Amino acid sequence: MEKFTTHTGIGVPLRRSNVDTDQIIPAVYLKRVTRTGFEDALFAAWRGDDSFILNQDAYKNGSVLIAGPDFGTGSSREHAVWALKDYGFKVVIASRFADIFRGNSGKQGLLAAIVEQSDIELLWKALEAEPGKELTVSLEDRTVQCADITVPFEIDDYVRWRLMEGLDDIGLTLKHEEDITAFEKTRAAWRPKTLPAKTEPKQVVVAARAAK
């Protein structure tokens, strides 16, 4: 995972609350087997609407999404975070996030920054006054700066540290690989292993057919 200290990019004011993960990425895209390439699926139902904010030239290359409260509710699908990342978003700002979405974001290096709704209103106005305006998000200072406006944001200390170190959960856990290996030595020998495979005697499974 890349280290995250500060990010400067175009801010996208999304004036909607309760943006659930079905809206972020519809279920029809969940049968895909790849981890990347979900950019076309992001907000798929809204992208057909020319007036949707990401269809406006000024915001097309946006990388900081500023949304209304309760962002990422509903289904736990991690595809929602992948789609935002694949599109190019590095930061999502809202006054409240659904727990699971926030957790998934942290695992994928997408910064979910919690900003007071009154400050979000300030950011929305500043961005709408000058579409395509950039803002700077400093994870070190926990601030969002847009021209002469600087507002603070909240993030879990542990997640902040992990993002700043650029450590994904796996990399972090593997720092303690010695502990894992030591633990494995203490496991009772009778604990089951899937390999070598043991089964009841093999039997032929007859294919069912549709009733005539």
Next chain:
Amino acid sequence: MGTTLAEKLWESHLVRKGEDGAPDIIYIDLHMCHEVTSAQAFEGLRLAGRTVRRPDLTIATEDHNTPTLDIDLPIADETSRIQIQTLRDNAKEFGVRIHSLGDADQGVVHVVGPQLGLTMPGMTVVCGDSHTSTHGAFGALAFGIGTSEVEHVLATQTLPLAPFKTMAINVNGELPEGTTAKDIILAVITRIGTGGGQGYVLEYRGDAIRALSQEARMTVCNMSIEAGARAGLIAPDETTFEYVKGRPHAPEGADWDAAVEDWKKLVTDDDATFDTEISLNAADLEPFITWGTNPGQGAPLSASVPNPEDFADADQREAAENALKYMGLTPGTPFRDVAIDTVFLGSCTNGRIEDLRAAADIIKGRTKAENTRFLVVPGSARVRLQAEAEGLDQVFIDFGAEWRNAGCSMCLGMNPDQLAPQERSASTSNRNFEGRQGKGGRTHLVSPLVAAATAVRGTLSSPADLDAAAALV
């Protein structure tokens, strides 16, 4: 002060205690994979140049997408075919054991693990599927995980986890005739709501739970997630040990003795305290069904469709109004008068051999209602083979049911087994969400006994209704 079973399981799998706000690292004894939530995790390993740390603690099977007809032919739906082929390719590349369609050990992942003897007391079990809570019936800490976590377990055989709270669900008294484990858990969910278990591990306790068979206990733990809890547990006992003994991966000889000695310690101490406790009297229960579009919208079968105006809470009232509209139900209609188009017997909740036996016992010698379709989908290929060895397949076929191959099937309709718009089902599965069994489909969650009786009468029914009808003749 004593500790709860859940806390004991946590402590015994603690690889490293979290410091400075970091989560604990917990060891995972068994990781099960299926085709829908694993592809991106394997791709992540590939991109990072990582391997599967413990292929010998990992197993894969195909279930969510698999057809239940013509399984010897190529899968017709292209996206399903690709997703399943991807799992096969990944299993081969990373050295993971897989039971594919057509194999005698293929089936719903939560039926396959216990049947192979891979699920045992005292373990931690995870899978990229929320119904992993099923395995808690063995006194294992078992829960569903997201795709990043699937990758994390593949790479490290551990998970970083924040602590949970504990809730005791005490069920005492004797279950009346015709009521089952499914009725217990549906009543629990209606009581605490779909969010009542959030942040908790549930422990089901009491003599009514002790009296349940091992498979019935799996039905109870399976639906812990519908109460909002990631995991549900039952302390193991002789019923559990007897179920595990002799299965392909069960310990043998001196290992068996050592294992049982260890398993007998897996109880909540008498002086331990739970963060929350609730109690139910099993004797008060009766066959239960759901009438709405979330599993907490349930009621006894003997009741009638509720009137939204009777809900004091505004959110619940609105939810009930929306649900009845979607379900096409009129307040005041007795549930027993609600006509059912399709009965589905199967799923990780009720697709095991005891469920099929119980349903077959009800329908034997009876005739299926003319306008009702009855789909029987065994939870695994072994369950199907066992049923055939006992002659149950013929009972279902003679009755007019469709006898299918194993998989998740109509529980979530990712394969061709779906409801048509406005089609109404009585389903032994676990979720009655809008569109869950097919776009516009209407689902009533029921026990296998109610499913079977419903297939006879064509309206929501319990076995007692059949006896009553017989007495009138």
